[in-house]
Amino acid sequence: MAVDTRVADKIGSARRGVGVAGPGRPPAAPRKGRGKTPLGRAGKTLALFALPSLILLVLLNVYPVVYSFLQSLQQGTPSTLPWQTPFVGLENYANVLTSESFRNATTFTIVFTVVGVFGSWIVGLALALLLRTRIPANGFFKVLLLLPWIVPVVVSATSWNWLVATPQSPVPIILERLGFPDANFLGDPVLAQVVVCVFKVWISFPFMLMMMSSALASVDTNVYEAAKMDGASAWQAFRGVTLPIISRTTYISWVLMTIFCVNDFPTIFLLTQGGP
Structure with a gap:
């Protein structure tokens, strides 16, 4: 009868998160959820490999668009240097839209x-x-x-x-x-x-x-x-x-x-x- 009582106590302790060795053992700490891992060495290597392509993409696509937009805000000719053209704002767009x-x-x-x-x-x-x-x-x-x-x-x-x-x-x-x-x-x-x-x-x-x-x-x-x-x-x-x-x-x-x-x-x- 005493053996059955000890077995029941061990089962109850296990269900309550208490170690089976006795009440002196601290309960197991809950496992934390796995969050987003930081960028590892492999990810940094891939980013370094992709960086030249990204720079080339910016130079071939983004820079011409930005430069053309800035040029459209100035009044000049193909022979005029960029820093010599006066800034006219949206006047060029107004002239085009009303023509x-x-x-x-x-x-x-x-x-x-x-x-x-x-x-x-x-x-x-x-x-x-x-x-x-x-x-x-x-x-x-x-x-x-x-x-x-x-x-x-x-x-x-x-x-x-x-x-x-x-x-x-x-x-x-x-x-x-x-x-x-x-x-x-x-x-x-x-x-x-x-x-x-x-x-x-x-x-x-x-x-x-x-x-x-x-x-x-x-x-x-x-x-x-x-x-x-x-x-x-x-x-x-x-x-x-x-x-x-x-x-x-x-x-x-x-x-x-x-x-x-x-x-x-x-x-x-x-x-x-x-x-x-």
Whole structure:
């Protein structure tokens, strides 16, 4: 009976955190949670290895931006030394924002971007839906439709310039024989903008064609069969089935094409030489 009492006392002491040797032994100290360890020797070594790349990144990216901004707050010429240019503050920005040429350029950039993004998307999506059907020589047509994007933009712009640049070019001659009035496509400001926008759609729709084709490949044909059995028309199936499934790829394509259009200076310059 005494043995059972001692065993019970030891078990109770263990549960209360008291050592089994007796009440004289101090209870075990609770373990502290492991916090964030300081940067060790390996971390410092990695930081030293990354430091040259970080310095190079700052010199090549951050410094030019800061220097250009400071230069924009001064009034000078390329031949003027930096410390000789007077400080004018935001006057240069005010002159640019209030100039007519800036408004015209901004308006055309918006129109060019909207037409380039949605025009190439509509053409690319339509061709992707067409090539998804079983037509003869499907692979040949896919390669053929990618040529406007594969060919360098310099070659494409030179070809289009030869086609429409002067009244003696092939396109104006054909339109004149069809009864249309003479048109100087690259000499008239409005017609030049139309040609540039159409040319952008021409060289950009293959990119949208590839993006939409990859998105349509993930659409299960059984979904269309189920929609057809429910009495949905082709337009209803496209609007209710196809568009929701390819929406994520569509948004990504729009963002990428918007970036391409906003930054696309070579296309416009090669086609129009900066005018009219």
